[in-house]
Amino acid sequence: MRVGIFTDTYPPFINGVSTSITMLQKSLEEKGHKVYIVTVNPENMSYTYDNDDQVIRIPGIPVGIYDYRLSGIYPIRAINKIKKWNLDIIHSHTEFGVGTFARIIAKQLKIPLVHTYHTMYEDYVHYITKGHFDKSSKKIVEYLTKFYCDKTASELIVPSTKTYNLFKEKYKFDKNVHIVPTGVEVERFYKENSNKEEVALIKKELNIKKDDFIILYVGRLAQEKNIELLIRSHSEIVKKNKKCKLVIVGSGPDYEKYIHMTNDLKITNNVIFTNAIPWEEMPNYYHLANIFVTASKTETQGLTVIEAMAASIPVVCIEDESFSNVVINHLNGRTFLTETEYKKAIYDLLKDRKELSKMEKQARITAESHSLKYYAESILDVYYCAITNHKKNKNIVERITEIVKRGSDDKQ
Secondary structure, rough: OEEEOOOOOOOOOOOHHHHHHHHHHHHHHHOOOOOEEEEOOOOOOOEEEEEEEEEEEEEEEEEOOOOEEEEEOOOHHHHHHHHOOOOOEEOOOOOOOOOHHHHHHHHHOOEEEEEOOOOOOHOOOHHOOOOOOOHHHHHHHHHHHHHHHOOOOOOEEEEOHHHHHHHHHHOOOOOOOOOOOOOOOOHHHHHHHHOOOHHHHHHHHOOOOOOEEEEEEOOOOHHHHHHHHHHHHHHHHHHHHOEEEEEOOOOOOOOHHHHHHHHHHOOOOOOEEEEOOOOHHHHHHHHOEEEEEOOOOOOOOOOOHHHHHHOOOEEEEEOOHHHHOOOOOOOOEEOOOHHHHHHHHHHHHHOOOOHHHHHHHHHHHHHOOOEHHHHHHHHHHHHHHHHHHHHHHHHHHHHHHHHHHHHHHHOO
16 A cells, blocks of 8 residues: 655654654554655745655644644645655644645545544643633634544544544544554564663753662653642652652753752752653653553643553553553552642552562553554555445445536536
8 A cells, every 4th residue: 555644743753643644654564564754844834756666745834832833725846756656545633734745735635534533722822822822722722623624534443432522522523433542663672672771861961769669750841741740749759759850851842940840849859851862762751660650631632641551660640531541550560640649640550560460560561552563454454445436435425416417418
């Protein structure tokens, strides 16, 4: 099959969507399918084409939200190249810019369109409104999301029950919604595949001692991730155990804010900020940890949770539908609702290392069910569904056209 993936984010850009697309591309190619990428140029306003990797990068302008760039919706230079690809399916991963281009080109070339919904946009409205008109803005986001997903895509993919419920219960979406959790290259994170020398070097650089208990967060440093809860709680945790260190891996708009927060709480010796880390180096950072934590309620799936589990790291996460099918309380991690419950979960695991050890084994078992093999098979099922329905609709249109034409001929 020849698959065209249309996305606003793709390496070297690092985020959950970019990782998801990289995993999809890898899993499809391993099964012998040909994958082509249409994305935004993250560096400048120029058009580029990588013939070896079959990647078109089209010009895009910064939109003021992280490093995102918005492209034009009909880049002429890309069209002739895409026509030559002779695609069987188009798979869009964004609702705007490149996503709109995917809609247009799919209609023009009569190619079935599958769309994956990655982002709970209502949780990000504040970056644009700055706290004003949030209610009306969320209604606009809802309308645009329903329009793109309902009116244009042949089949819709979501990564979790949380997003499925958003479309079925809140948006009253009446088309097919396929729940396909993003696959993870779990083998990258296995303990036996870790580079112990590099892990030791990182520990030395970060001043992590052998008897330190490491609590790890990986992700964007921003308001919606609720990192303040982790830092605030840590100021209490270190009073009971000074060997506890919170390692925060990532960058974002609130990076400096959180550094100042740790200064104000006088816990700079127990909170370590690494800033952004290259994707290929991430497995080593998971192997620093005893526990992985997240208090975010804005995830659609939470890939970092699965990556941590693949590294045999138990997870302590806030109760949210995006994690409910992965983190099972007292089996491979702990869940919490309040700050008090979060601190209790950490205290419990600090005391009971036997339970922690059992959770490590179960975490690894859980992660294995999210391998790329199962991911590719599930995505291909959706592709075949879209192609089959597209052919049916095409045959119906051709039949109607034939009947209309025959009726016109009979009148003559």
